[in-house]
Amino acid sequence: ALNWSGLPVSPEELTDEVFTPARKGSLQTALISAARRHGRIAYISTGMEVIFSEVAAGHPVIILQNLGLSWYPVWHYSVVVGYDLPKKFVILRSGDTARKIMPSRVFAKTWARSNYWGLLILRPDQLPAMAKKDLFLEAVLGLEKARQFRAAIHGYKTALTRWPQNLTAIMGIGNCHYALGELKDAESVFRETVRLHPKEGSPLNNLAQILFEQGRNQEALEAAKKAVSLGGPLSGVYEKTLEEIQAGAP
Structure with missing residues (x-):
């Protein structure tokens, strides 16, 4: 599946990354x-309906099967690459x-x-x-948490093509620019987010x-006070x- 997504990663290389000796397999x-x-x-x-729709769209799906018994499991990963509903079979890439x-x-x-x-x-x-919106945004957040910030920015922008003006996606883009040290880009994104939300x-x-980090203390104070005035579940963060x-302003 990594090969399909455009990365030339061999099964051997991927196995080295994910193989868990204690479990004799990959988690x-x-x-x-x-x-x-x-x-x-x-x-x-x-x-079943979901993965068949993905395969029909050209997206192979990694699945986990137990080829043994409930009391003696033999776990095995395969990739679903095709199916034939009338003939009632599934095509797998297996090992x-x-x-x-x-x-x-x-x-x-x-x-x-x-x-x-x-x-x-x-x-x-x-x-x-x-x-699904929440699942996709969670998946992109996983990239951000893995410090793949540039890829996460692209992922959040992709989300916005389906769910325009989504707050989580726009905030994610700004946070990733900030993590990359791109303060001007982050500032631009957050200003636009303030306008939209x-x-x-x-x-x-x-x-x-x-x-504040750019030394623009008066502007920072004004923005921080507005955030505190809006309140909400994160009001404690805004107050801090x-x-x-x-404390840092002259």
Whole structure:
């Protein structure tokens, strides 16, 4: 799936990254982390209808199967690359087998044992065919947490093509620019966010911090006071920012 998303990573290289000797296999979290380290969006995708829609859109899906028994599990990762509903079979890339045909009934039974766990690995400029806003934004946030800030910026911008003016996505872009030390770009993003979401304190708070770090104390104070006046669940954070600016301002 990483190869499909444009990264020339061999199975051997990926195995070295995600193989867990104690479990004699790869954990789902390790696969997700590996994708993020390579600057790719790891999007959880579950359910037969959902993964078939993704495959139809050209997105192969990594799935986890138990090929053994409930009391003697044999966990195995495969990649769903095709299916034939009339003939009732699924096409998998499994291990060294590039095209494994599995009856739909067997596939469903073995996949159900992992609670229908599936994983899409996408470039930051791609959306899942069946994209859900919160799941996609969470996946992009995973890139940001992995310090893949440039890729995360692209991911958040992709989210905005589907969900324009989304606060989480715009804030994410600003936060990533800030993390990269691009204060002017971050300032521009947060100013635009204030314009689009005038009743939200977070963009004002972040703008205040950036202005303060640039030595523009009076502007920073004004933004911080506005954030505090708006209140909300993060009012304590806004108050702390204001206190720090007041303490540091000449």
